[in-house]
Amino acid sequence: MNIDVSVIICTFNRRNLVPRAIESVLSQEDVKLQVVVVDDCSVDGTFEFLKEQYGHKVSIIKTLRNSGVSTSTNLGSRIAIGKFIALLGDDDYWEDRRKLAKQLNKMRKTPSLGLTGTWWTELRIDNQRLVKNPKLHKNRYLMIEKLLMGGGVVCGSTALISRRAWDSVNGMDERHVKGTDSDLFRRIALAGYGVEVINELTTIVDVSHGLMRMTPAENISSLKRSLNANTRVLKKHWLIYLIYPRALAMRVRKIVLLIIKLLIKIIKQII
Numbered sequence: 001m002n003i004d005v006s007v008i009i010c011t012f013n014r015r016n017l018v019p020r021a022i023e024s025v026l027s028q029e030d031v032k033l034q035v036v037v038v039d040d041c042s043v044d045g046t047f048e049f050l051k052e053q054y055g056h057k058v059s060i061i062k063t064l065r066n067s068g069v070s071t072s073t074n075l076g077s078r079i080a081i082g083k084f085i086a087l088l089g090d091d092d093y094w095e096d097r098r099k100l101a102k103q104l105n106k107m108r109k110t111p112s113l114g115l116t117g118t119w120w121t122e123l124r125i126d127n128q129r130l131v132k133n134p135k136l137h138k139n140r141y142l143m144i145e146k147l148l149m150g151g152g153v154v155c156g157s158t159a160l161i162s163r164r165a166w167d168s169v170n171g172m173d174e175r176h177v178k179g180t181d182s183d184l185f186r187r188i189a190l191a192g193y194g195v196e197v198i199n200e201l202t203t204i205v206d207v208s209h210g211l212m213r214m215t216p217a218e219n220i221s222s223l224k225r226s227l228n229a230n231t232r233v234l235k236k237h238w239l240i241y242l243i244y245p246r247a248l249a250m251r252v253r254k255i256v257l258l259i260i261k262l263l264i265k266i267i268k269q270i271i
Contacts, residue, residue, distance in 0.1 A: 006080030114165030114193025117154035156181035
């Protein structure tokens with residue numbers, strides 16, 4: 001059977017939430033799917049529950065030790081057999097049943113595309129729904145500049161990536177703990193692939209539950225990880241940043257602000 005899309009869902013201690021994500025994938029129409037769920041050593045019985053409930057229709061695997069979203073996603077990609085890879089957070093879900101079909105149609109018509117995203121809705125703790133509708137410039141210089149400036153352009157849970165693009169950048173960089181999706185998308189664009197955002201709402205990104213996402217919240221250790229991630233991005237692409245001075249200024253500003261936030265947190269702890 002030819003598989004169009006392999007959907008990778010990484011999960012950690014989300015026994016009550018991940019079924020919603022899985023069901024939203026299984027309800028997708030007009031697309032041949034493989035669903036891969038990677039459990040990152042949950043301690044709440046998530047793995048056993050998923051094996052029992054979904055083992056007959058979903059590939060469920062487990063990391064050897066708690067490793068984070070980058071390692072978990074790469075593990076899932078190694079058993080993915082689809083021509084395209086889609087990502088979905090374990091607490092997010094797709095509300096448009098033709099989300100993947102629309103993206104597939106777009107990417108098949110434009111083979112140069114390595115990545116597409118869509119608009120999404122953020123479900124917040126106060127139950128407010130915040131529409132996220134980013135736009136990418138068609139001018140390639142301006143498009144890459146925006147990606148170099150930071151995240152928020154393509155949401156990971158909306159992403160559809162060609163297998164060719166995924167393999168050409170070797171998947172996720174496992175040194176990154178934060179900004180994992182943004183780093184991947186940036187490298188896909190810099191490898192010469194097209195990136196587009198489809199102007200339709202397809203996905204709910206749920207932060208209303210108040211639980212920590214697989215990328216850590218903002219505390220001292222998280223700020224250190226953010227600082228390391230941003231400095232790593234600058235070191236990794238410093239020659240390219242010289243061509244994009246506005247993006248360079250934005251990245252440096254972000255690093256400075258992170259240093260200030262980190263110092264304030266440390267001083268408050270000492271006091």
